[in-house]
Amino acid sequence: MSKIVNRVCAGLFLDSVILMQISRSITRLDGVEDAALMIGTPSNLDLLDNAKLLARASRKATGGDLILAVRARDETAAASALAKAEILLERPTVGHTGTTTLRPRTLRSAQDILPAANLALISVPGDFAAAEARKALRAGLNVMLFSDNVSLSEEVSLKREAVAAGLLVMGPDCGTAIIGGVPLAFANQIPQGAIGIIGASGTGIQEVSSLIAQAGYGVSHALGVGGRDLSDPVGGISTLAALAMLEADSATRHIVLISKPPSQSVAKRVIDTLAHSEKPCTVCFLGADAPSLPDNVSFARTLKAAAELATGRSSKNKRPEFKSVIPPVPPGRQRIHGLFCGGTLSSEAQVVFLDQGVSVASNAPIPGAEAVGSGTSHVLIDLGSDEYTRGRPHPMIDPTVRDEELTKALADPTIAVILLDVVIGFGAHPDPAGTIVQVVAAAGTERPIVVASVTGTDDDPQDRRTQVAKLVDGGIVVAPTNADAAKLALSCLVRDD
Amino acid sequence: MNKASDQQKSGAQIKEKTVQQSLLNGPPQVINLGLASFADELTKQGTVVVHVDWSPPARGDVELANLLSKLNE
Amino acid sequence: MMTTSEKVGSNIRKANAEAIRRILEAKPVLIDVVPASEAIPALQEGMILHAGPPIDWGNMCGPMRGAVTGIAVFEGWATDLAEAEQLAESGAFSLNPNHDFGAVGPMTGMTTLSQPVLVVENRASGNHAFCTINEGLGKVMRFGGNDASVLKRLGWLRDTLGPALGVALRAGKGIELKPLVARGLTMGDEMHQRNLGCSSLLLRTLAPDLARTVDDRTALAEMLSFIGSNDQFFLNLAMALGKAIMDPVCDIDCSSVVTAMTRNGTDFGIRVSGLGDEWFTAPVEMPEGLYFPGFSADDANPDMGDSTIVETIGLGGFAMAAAPAVAGFVGAGTPSIAADFTRTMGEITLTQNPEWTIPALDYQGVPTGIDIRLVVETGITPTINTGIAHRKPGIGQVGAGVVKAPLACFELALKALATRLGVR
Incomplete structure (x- = not known):
């Protein structure tokens, strides 16, 4: 037989919503059949009565009274429910935090929150990226388009719209930018300085800006433009816009332009524009022969050379950690196998090989290099290309792809030297050196020589010094720059011969 | 015809210089759409950033999204 | 040279500006x-x-x-x-x-x-x-x-x-x-x-x-x-004041602003300014809320009433931040949650009403002018504060709560507006 227990609290008024909430939590208690907390108005008394919740003594209650009514399995359950109700009444808001983490759901409402915003950083899936970028441009925002899989025609239309609105589109597939000292997406902690960088490649910007920082200089801004910007269809729209910006920027005293070889007509337009610049410029078209250049423009074959030209000094690194002892190449091995997270770093390594007269193959070959499967023995792989990253994270974020390829290469008896890049900085894996060392250690002693370089700075979250030390401790030969690592790999073979 | 469009272009470039200057005039103020980690990194560095809790427009319905983009043009 | 769709977008913007003007100047x-x-x-x-x-x-x-x-x-x-x-x-x-x-x-x-x-x-x-x-x-x-x-x-x-x-x-x-x-x-x-x-x-x-x-x-x-x-x-x-405000907004060609939201206990229906008096309906949803003693969700009738006209003008669920106590109907009940409801409605509205401000939001105005494009784009539907009727006739109110307008109404209306404006 169920038991109805009431308590009448005189002169206690609480919002009916709070009362309903408490009623609900009491009703859920074990042994409770029904419960209600109500002000004792006549209509409420009827309600309670109809719900078989009203004790006879409570019929005298008035609108100034609060009735705590419980119908429960037995006296004990009813009493504990009433006790719980009283606790909740004392602190009706108990158990809730007052903070809210509501985030805007659209660019439009984000702009309401931050009307001074001047840049949209877009990394939504490629199918939606162009539409979001267009919204951003229409809202008067510059765009850094990290997303890839944006069609060429979308890219052109976005960039044209941006120019008409006096805005810049960085990307698509723009992984790196530094604006006013702020690293965006995959970038490194670089001191502010006088060198402005424009790059059609993320890791190219990272290597050059890191080498500039290592040499004791700084970067004013680094603007990505996307890998296709200097192609014929796009026509260098963003490169030219970025050049105009850096030209007008008083903090920028030297301009570095990094790209894979551009189309001839676009290269001409860019160089004509540079000729009118009042600032000294360095051009690095990785893999292209030096074009004829105006007096204020120098040409760099490699990223390393670009950094040297921009800073005006050679980045010869005399740090002790690079004095690694290079072990002899195991007998019978002749191949160099490169596994790169940075596509531009793989291009730079190819330049080094070709400049030394060594033929090389790649899945992303520069002019003069062969395609993979052509029978060329030295192979430099860009693990960031679609065939490795489709449906998987980029190896800079999650090294699984590289770990797998590295494990295979370590077990390959034809490989003499494995060449690696290690890219650190914001957005990158927290400890790429650590994972490489683990994989290499698992291969045992009968393995190829592993040569690596670390792209980044001592101020990066991963700390370049720490990463280098880990690699050296793990038996990996570390070169000061990516170009030096390629040279070092070649010299191992030469020594062996 | 060509001359007119050239004039238009140079007009656009003047505007371009004045407006684009503002992107490089100080630390950027960022609206982040997509990877939340980018916004987190920027916040850690003290950059002003608002992260959008983004989801595909029209819940990913291609036909509706297409109509929307045309109605929004 | 303008494409048709570019013209459509600017026509919608102009029409909506007129809709907002009529709402705010009422x-x-x-x-x-x-x-x-x-x-x-x-x-x-x-x-x-x-x-x-x-x-x-x-x-x-x-x-x-x-x-x-x-x-x-x-x-x-x-x-x-x-x-x-x-x-x-x-x-x-x-x-x-x-x-x-x-x-x-x-x-x-x-x-x-x-x-x-x-x-x-x-x-x-x-x-x-x-x-x-x-x-x-x-x-x-x-x-x-x-x-x-x-x-x-x-x-x-x-x-x-x-x-x-x-x-x-x-x-x-x-x-x-x-x-x-x-x-x-x-x-x-x-x-x-x-x-x-x-x-x-x-x-x-x-x-x-x-x-x-x-x-x-x-x-x-x-x-x-x-x-x-x-x-x-x-x-x-x-x-009545909501209806008086919205009726003059009902006939603006090209406008994507919602002029009425209402339910008959079976269907939820909306009207859109640029689509005149055509109804776009979908099955109405069940409110979620708190029940009077002796009643539960099993007794509840699906959502009902013309009272959603108040949400159409930026009150009710849209002004939840002004009424933190009402937020309790969704079961959480903190003042900060109430503010979230109002902020979220800002995602689907074109402006704020400067005459109707909310102290808890630093005197921001209530979110005003529901745009079907924003609803469909975000998938966020209007939040409606409502009473809950017993599903049997003659018993009366059994509780109160919150209900969402069904997204399908807005999707249908968007397609109709696109057709009306020659967009496909």
């Missing part, structure tokens, strides 16, 4: 209370206006049927509920949406010839909107109640309170409603589930004129007590 004033037959000349014997989009007897939910039979007895078209049901079944009544006659009604929303209606004039556009007088809490017709006590109260409203309010209002210059709502928002009202502040303010304003014009002291006391004891008295007025 000037609703309570000017009178008259019998519905006088306010709406098109009303005929046997004609019943109901809440929501069009619906026939066969598809009506329990409470709606209860109200139809009750009002038929009240109007003298049937001698009892059983006869009324037979007549309804035989198609003897003409059932029409309130919205087609410049009217709105809460929950079942019955409007017939002899019921007194509040008359709100929009002095910016000159149009009028009507709503019956709120019956109070408990067993009432708007929740499908139809017993003798319900009909008796309707009789008193018809014979006593309605005429007296009419006389008192005609003696004055009318009561401007926008400033009243603005004050209500600062007093914790959102004008849908909480009208305590505005009801009190209205009584304070009406009382002197009532006292001057009603001779019978007992009757006067009864009227003052009726209004004073009904925290929701203002709801019907808020609805």
Whole structure:
């Protein structure tokens, strides 16, 4: 037989919503059949009565009274429910935090929150990226388009719209930018300085800006433009816009332009524009022969050379950690196998090989290099290309792809030297050196020589010094720059011969 | 015809210089759409950033999204 | 050279700017209370206006049927509920949406010839909107109640309170409603589930004129007590003011602004400015909320009523931040959650109403002008604060809560607007 227990609290008024909430939590208690907390108005008394919740003594209650009514399995359950109700009444808001983490759901409402915003950083899936970028441009925002899989025609239309609105589109597939000292997406902690960088490649910007920082200089801004910007269809729209910006920027005293070889007509337009610049410029078209250049423009074959030209000094690194002892190449091995997270770093390594007269193959070959499967023995792989990253994270974020390829290469008896890049900085894996060392250690002693370089700075979250030390401790030969690592790999073979 | 469009272009470039200057005039103020980690990194560095809790427009319905983009043009 | 779609977008923007202008510049004033037959000349014997989009007897939910039979007895078209049901079944009544006659009604929303209606004039556009007088809490017709006590109260409203309010209002210059709502928002009202502040303010304003014009002291006391004891008295007025504001917005070519949202207990329907009086409907959803003792979600009727007109003008669920207590209906109940509801509605609205501000949001205005494009794009649908009726006729209110407008209405409307504008 169920038991109805009431308590009448005189002169206690609480919002009916709070009362309903408490009623609900009491009703859920074990042994409770029904419960209600109500002000004792006549209509409420009827309600309670109809719900078989009203004790006879409570019929005298008035609108100034609060009735705590419980119908429960037995006296004990009813009493504990009433006790719980009283606790909740004392602190009706108990158990809730007052903070809210509501985030805007659209660019439009984000702009309401931050009307001074001047840049949209877009990394939504490629199918939606162009539409979001267009919204951003229409809202008067510059765009850094990290997303890839944006069609060429979308890219052109976005960039044209941006120019008409006096805005810049960085990307698509723009992984790196530094604006006013702020690293965006995959970038490194670089001191502010006088060198402005424009790059059609993320890791190219990272290597050059890191080498500039290592040499004791700084970067004013680094603007990505996307890998296709200097192609014929796009026509260098963003490169030219970025050049105009850096030209007008008083903090920028030297301009570095990094790209894979551009189309001839676009290269001409860019160089004509540079000729009118009042600032000294360095051009690095990785893999292209030096074009004829105006007096204020120098040409760099490699990223390393670009950094040297921009800073005006050679980045010869005399740090002790690079004095690694290079072990002899195991007998019978002749191949160099490169596994790169940075596509531009793989291009730079190819330049080094070709400049030394060594033929090389790649899945992303520069002019003069062969395609993979052509029978060329030295192979430099860009693990960031679609065939490795489709449906998987980029190896800079999650090294699984590289770990797998590295494990295979370590077990390959034809490989003499494995060449690696290690890219650190914001957005990158927290400890790429650590994972490489683990994989290499698992291969045992009968393995190829592993040569690596670390792209980044001592101020990066991963700390370049720490990463280098880990690699050296793990038996990996570390070169000061990516170009030096390629040279070092070649010299191992030469020594062996 | 060509001359007119050239004039238009140079007009656009003047505007371009004045407006684009503002992107490089100080630390950027960022609206982040997509990877939340980018916004987190920027916040850690003290950059002003608002992260959008983004989801595909029209819940990913291609036909509706297409109509929307045309109605929004 | 412009493409068609570029022109469409700018036409929509222009049309919406005009819609917003009309919403913000509206000037609703309570000017009178008259019998519905006088306010709406098109009303005929046997004609019943109901809440929501069009619906026939066969598809009506329990409470709606209860109200139809009750009002038929009240109007003298049937001698009892059983006869009324037979007549309804035989198609003897003409059932029409309130919205087609410049009217709105809460929950079942019955409007017939002899019921007194509040008359709100929009002095910016000159149009009028009507709503019956709120019956109070408990067993009432708007929740499908139809017993003798319900009909008796309707009789008193018809014979006593309605005429007296009419006389008192005609003696004055009318009561401007926008400033009243603005004050209500600062007093914790959102004008849908909480009208305590505005009801009190209205009584304070009406009382002197009532006292001057009603001779019978007992009757006067009864009227003052009726209004004073009904925290929701203002709801019907808020609805009429909403209708008065939105009706002039109904015919702007190309506009994607929602001009009406309403439900009949079976379907949820919306109208869009650029699509005139066409309804876009989808099955109505169940409210989520808290129940009176003895009742549970099993007893609940699907959502019902024209009262969503208040959300259409930025009140109710859209103004939740002003009424933190009401946020409790979703089960969390913190003031910060209340603010989130209002902020979220900002995602689907074009502007904020500078006259209706919310102290807890640093005096931001209520989110105003629902754009179907924003609803479809974000998948965020309007949040509606609502009462919950028992699914059986004649029982009445069993709780209160929050319900979402179904997304399908907005998707249908978007497709129709695209077709209308030649976009495919």
